[in-house]
Amino acid sequence: MKLVTTFEAPAALGGEWLTGRGTDADIVISSRIRLARNLRGHRFGAQADAEERAAIEEEIRGGLSRSEFAAEMSYLALHGARPLDGELLVERHLISKELHRGEGPRGVCWSPDESVSVMVCEEDHVRLQVLRSGFELEAAWTAADSVDDALARRLDVAFSSRFGYLTCCPTNVGTGLRASVMLHLPALVYTKHIEKVFQAGAKMGLAVRGLYGEGTQPSSDFFQISNQTCLGRSEHDLVESLQRVVPQFIQYERKMRDGLLRGDRAALEDRSWRAWGILRAARTISTEEALEHLSALRLGAHLSILPGAVTMELVNELFLMCQPAHLQRLGGGPMEPRARDVARADLMRRRLGEL
Amino acid sequence: MKCQSCTKRAATVHYTEISDNKESREIHLCEDCYNQQKPGGSADILGLISGAFSGAGRPADDPGALTCPNCGLTYAAFRQRGRLGCPQCWETFSEPLTALLEKIHNGGTRHVGKSPFGDGPEGGASTAADRSAEREIVALRRKLTDAIKGENYELAASLRDALKQAEERAADARAEARADAARSRGPASGGTETSP
Numbered sequence: 001m002k003l004v005t006t007f008e009a010p011a012a013l014g015g016e017w018l019t020g021r022g023t024d025a026d027i028v029i030s031s032r033i034r035l036a037r038n039l040r041g042h043r044f045g046a047q048a049d050a051e052e053r054a055a056i057e058e059e060i061r062g063g064l065s066r067s068e069f070a071a072e073m074s075y076l077a078l079h080g081a082r083p084l085d086g087e088l089l090v091e092r093h094l095i096s097k098e099l100h101r102g103e104g105p106r107g108v109c110w111s112p113d114e115s116v117s118v119m120v121c122e123e124d125h126v127r128l129q130v131l132r133s134g135f136e137l138e139a140a141w142t143a144a145d146s147v148d149d150a151l152a153r154r155l156d157v158a159f160s161s162r163f164g165y166l167t168c169c170p171t172n173v174g175t176g177l178r179a180s181v182m183l184h185l186p187a188l189v190y191t192k193h194i195e196k197v198f199q200a201g202a203k204m205g206l207a208v209r210g211l212y213g214e215g216t217q218p219s220s221d222f223f224q225i226s227n228q229t230c231l232g233r234s235e236h237d238l239v240e241s242l243q244r245v246v247p248q249f250i251q252y253e254r255k256m257r258d259g260l261l262r263g264d265r266a267a268l269e270d271r272s273w274r275a276w277g278i279l280r281a282a283r284t285i286s287t288e289e290a291l292e293h294l295s296a297l298r299l300g301a302h303l304s305i306l307p308g309a310v311t312m313e314l315v316n317e318l319f320l321m322c323q324p325a326h327l328q329r330l331g332g333g334p335m336e337p338r339a340r341d342v343a344r345a346d347l348m349r350r351r352l353g354e355l
Numbered sequence: 356m357k358c359q360s361c362t363k364r365a366a367t368v369h370y371t372e373i374s375d376n377k378e379s380r381e382i383h384l385c386e387d388c389y390n391q392q393k394p395g396g397s398a399d400i401l402g403l404i405s406g407a408f409s410g411a412g413r414p415a416d417d418p419g420a421l422t423c424p425n426c427g428l429t430y431a432a433f434r435q436r437g438r439l440g441c442p443q444c445w446e447t448f449s450e451p452l453t454a455l456l457e458k459i460h461n462g463g464t465r466h467v468g469k470s471p472f473g474d475g476p477e478g479g480a481s482t483a484a485d486r487s488a489e490r491e492i493v494a495l496r497r498k499l500t501d502a503i504k505g506e507n508y509e510l511a512a513s514l515r516d517a518l519k520q521a522e523e524r525a526a527d528a529r530a531e532a533r534a535d536a537a538r539s540r541g542p543a544s545g546g547t548e549t550s551p
Contacts, residue, residue, distance in 0.1 A: 037471075038442055040442055041442070042441065042442075043425075043426050043440055043441040044438065044439060044440060044441060044442075046438065047426060047428070047438070047440045047441065123438070145469070148469075148471075152471035152472075157471040158442035159470060159471050159472075159489065160445060160446070160466075160489070161466065161470070161488070161489035161490075161492035161493050161522075161525060162449070162465060162466065162492075162522075163445050163449075163452075163456075163465075163466055164466030164468060164470075164493075165466075165471075166442040166445045167439075168438050168439055169437065169438055169439070170437075170439070170452060170455055170456060170459055171459055173445070173456070174460065174463065174466050174467075174468065175466070175468040175469070177468075205461060228461075229459065229460040229461045229463055230460065231456055231459075231460040231463040231464065231465075231466060232460050232461075232462065232463020232464060232465060232466075232467055233463060233467055233468070233500075234467050234468045234469075234497055234500070235468050235469060237467075
């Protein structure tokens with residue numbers, strides 16, 4: 001395992017989940033499996049003092065470095081890292097905001113394609129995550145399961161046959177599993193049918209949230225759907241219920257897209273071409289406005305309204321690169337919000353203007 | 356539904372209060388008014404924690420004074436912040452937590468899923484007997500869930516018996532281990548090395 005002191009984000013594309021590959025990738029941006037684990041004999045994250053957290057972090061780092069998959073992994077101790085590195089990791093979905101904002105010993109371990117990440121000393125001692133492009137929940141679960149097995153051979157995991165994997169918050173106990181998919185549903189938003197998705201989700205015991213998960217407002221046309229319960233049902237059962245429900249949302253979105261193409265093609269084309277025009281011409285643009293237009297670009301690219309050079313991969317890349325920490329990394333240093341808006345517009349003009 | 360106390364905000368905390376003469380009364384409060392009466396935070400989980408006592412006869416059966424022997428967290432403190440202190444809290448607060456879990460996990464109170472005890476030689480620090488007992492219980496429970504799902508009630512009945520026996524055996528073993536630990540190390544149990 002390579003111990004690093006800074007996060008060297010590749011200049012261009014981010015992780016595997018941004019490639020736009022995988023099943024139904026026109027609508028399902030990514031599939032994610034998260035497992036919460038804790039060490040026996042230690043207090044949970046927030047309750048442990050600095051000394052105990054240091055011991056926990058060391059024990060888990062040691063376990064990770066001895067595991068079968070260690071050779072290809074990188075590890076960054078976040079308590080010694082620059083704040084911008086933490087922000088970059090949040091934007092790339094490698095760590096949570098909570099881990100970034102946390103205090104004391106904590107870290108993150110990730111694979112070269114950024115599909116696997118292990119957060120250390122979050123609310124729970126271990127938060128293992130697998131993120132895949134497209135609707136690939138089964139594959140993500142299989143990968144998470146095997147990394148989890150490898151870790152369980154190295155760590156003394158807190159578990160009881162009654163409650164399963166013991167966690168800091170009772171909402172995560174049992175399997176400790178959260179399965180989620182990130183959906184792009186512009187046609188359902190445009191036709192004002194998105195409320196029905198919320199209602200259907202609630203009825204089926206699923207949570208519907210915004211782009212960056214818990215505690216955030218949905219950002220433009222992107223929605224995360226996940227299981228809410230994780231005790232009393234097996235991992236396979238939990239993954240399967242999302243596997244069963246999500247295709248219905250996909251079909252619903254497709255139906256609305258078809259309907260718009262047939263009934264209101266001009267409006268749909270206008271929306272995509274306006275987004276294309278604004279992104280290629282603007283001199284200053286906020287994150288929210290950029291996300292809104294990128295969403296229209298993504299839809300236009302999928303429906304072959306826009307030139308073929310506008311690919312899912314390119315749009316996904318721009319989604320990542322236009323965010324504050326990535327812009328600052330590109331710009332070579334800290335930037336005020338207004339300067340970021342200018343840099344964001346520059347980036348869009350440069351990448352889309354050359355097509 | 357409006358809060359019964361301030362009559363302005365929406366009621367988000369609902370529970371049934373049972374008085375000494377066994378009369379029950381439904382209470383619907385907003386989070387602010389609830390917190391004034393019972394000091395606490397504001398997360399959803401806290402509403403659930405209060406909701407979990409519906410019909411449980413508060414405050415007569417209030418488990419707030421329960422204290423984890425490992426980390427020192429009281430159930431009252433857990434109720435305020437919605438987070439447990441250490442893995443052993445799960446054993447200490449198992450009874451009140453079960454009512455809460457039922458609400459959170461849509462009736463689920465028992466684990467059905469994988470366990471960390473693979474066949475590898477480098478497993479956890481619990482004994483081999485513990486590992487095999489816990490694995491057996493979880494496996495039986497999974498089979499039972501499948502049998503009920505498949506409406507195979509005859510099989511389910513025999514699995515339920517087997518599960519009950521396995522759980523009793525494990526509980527006996529745990530009690531014995533606790534007694535051993537108490538004899539050799541004092542009152543704290545659970546094989547932990549942290550101090551409260």
